Amino acid sequence: MPRVHGRxxxxxxxxxxDTASADPLxxxxxxSIAFATDNAEVTALGDAVKTYVAGLPEATGSFxxxxxxxxxxxxxxxxxxxxxxxxxxxxxPSTAGPYWFGxxxxxxxxxxxxxxxxxxxxDWSAASAIAKVG
Numbered sequence: 105m106p107r108v109h110g111r112x113x114x115x116x117x118x119x120x121x122d123t124a125s126a127d128p129l130x131x132x133x134x135x136s137i138a139f140a141t142d143n144a145e146v147t148a149l150g151d152a153v154k155t156y157v158a159g160l161p162e163a164t165g166s167f168x169x170x171x172x173x174x175x176x177x178x179x180x181x182x183x184x185x186x187x188x189x190x191x192x193x194x195x196x197p198s199t200a201g202p203y204w205f206g207x208x209x210x211x212x213x214x215x216x217x218x219x220x221x222x223x224x225x226x227d228w229s230a231a232s233a234i235a236k237v238g
Contacts, residue, residue: 110194113132113194114193115128115193116189117129118181124188124189129169131170132167134166137234138164139161144157162229167226170221170224171214178211178226187231187232191203191205202237208231
């Protein structure tokens with residue numbers, strides 16, 4: 105994949121539970137995605153180095169932007185605790201990819217102050233496998 109600029113990225117999250125389609129999350133300005141695997145130490149007496157075996161993988165991430173009062177996508181997801189469909193496109197959305205998709209459990213935060221715009225942010229954790237296309 106060639107290098108891309110972040111300005112064309114897009115986050116989609118379902119407004120209803122995981123059976124509903126995912127819609128673009130409006131006014132998103134940042135996103136992140138991280139994959140990690142639990143490692144269990146299995147070092148035995150006499151081993152030359154610490155030794156590990158892989159456990160379960162996980163996928164987590166975050167997003168933030170400017171609060172849009174016309175939608176409650178992430179607030180609703182955080183308040184009802186149900187998994188939502190999720191798509192993350194690092195560049196212009198395309199069915200050919202690249203993008204990640206699955207279902208996630210999302211959190212919601214909002215903050216504002218007298219000298220700035222009201223912003224929202226959220227963290228997410230995988231509720232299913234997060235797959236990559238392209």
